[in-house]
Amino acid sequence: DVKVTQSSRYLVKRTGEKVFLECVQDMDHENMFWYRQDPGLGLRLIYFSYDVKMKEKGDIPEGYSVSREKKERFSLILESASTNQTSMYLCASRLRVGRDYEQYFGPGTRLTVT
Amino acid sequence: GDSVTQMEGPVTLSEEAFLTINCTYTATGYPSLFWYVQYPGEGLQLLLKATKADDKGSNKGFEATYRKETTSFHLEKGSVQVSDSAVYFCALNFGNEKLTFGTGTRLTIIP
Numbered sequence: 001d002v003k004v005t006q007s008s009r010y011l012v013k014r015t016g017e018k019v020f021l022e023c024v025q026d027m028d029h030e031n032m033f034w035y036r037q038d039p040g041l042g043l044r045l046i047y048f049s050y051d052v053k054m055k056e057k058g059d060i061p062e063g064y065s066v067s068r069e070k071k072e073r074f075s076l077i078l079e080s081a082s083t084n085q086t087s088m089y090l091c092a093s094r095l096r097v098g099r100d101y102e103q104y105f106g107p108g109t110r111l112t113v114t
Numbered sequence: 115g116d117s118v119t120q121m122e123g124p125v126t127l128s129e130e131a132f133l134t135i136n137c138t139y140t141a142t143g144y145p146s147l148f149w150y151v152q153y154p155g156e157g158l159q160l161l162l163k164a165t166k167a168d169d170k171g172s173n174k175g176f177e178a179t180y181r182k183e184t185t186s187f188h189l190e191k192g193s194v195q196v197s198d199s200a201v202y203f204c205a206l207n208f209g210n211e212k213l214t215f216g217t218g219t220r221l222t223i224i225p
Contacts, residue, residue, distance in 0.1 A: 004157070033212070040217055041217060042203065042215045042216055042217040042218050043158075043203070043213075043215040043218075045212055045213075048212065058212065090157055090158065092157075092158075098165075099165070099209065100146050100163070100165055100207075100209070101207070101209075101210065102160055102163075103158075103160070103213060104160075105150075105157035105158040105159070106157050107155070107156055107157045108156075108157050
């Protein structure tokens with residue numbers, strides 16, 4: 001079974017703090033993704049990575065950065081947390097199946113910034 | 115750009131009712147189409163997919179048919195159970211590109 005784990009299920013941080021969200025996958029997938037999920041907006045892609053040390057901006061990268069030093073780990077960094085970054089954060093990794101790709105998601109981290 | 119439109123929720127049904135959740139898409143070309151499900155407190159799981167026109171994806175009693183003429187991929191189930199209560203997301207992508215998700219439809223089944 002593919003397993004994608006995230007370091008915390010719930011996190012509460014203060015405005016201005018630097019926040020690290022960690023994601024680890026155990027299936028040697030090359031591609032990894034960070035999304036945020038907000039009611040009425042669905043999932044929006046923040047950043048993704050095709051391979052180690054590679055990163056690409058998604059649709060809403062402002063206020064975030066990422067790090068991919070090892071294949072299995074993809075970190076999302078909030079340089080200076082703000083209240084509008086209160087959200088559910090979902091990590092995913094991706095496997096090629098035929099001509100398509102299947103994404104596997106972690107359980108999510110619900111971040112509250114006060 | 116590419117987009118996915120899902121019916122607005124929440125949807126509340128009684129157990130054993132028939133379920134339809136509408137999904138239409140806008141894309142240049144013929145994407146692969148997906149339904150993901152998110153159970154309470156969990157991440158998203160792939161429910162079913164279809165990769166070309168007229169393909170039918172099915173899993174756990176759910177079905178969806180890729181309709182090129184109407185650019186739709188509606189999710190259906192003949193008899194829902196309480197355990198089907200979840201948020202359902204329709205999504206599309208082209209090969210190696212990123213997934214584009216709809217906004218999600220919350221489904222609640224009452225006994």
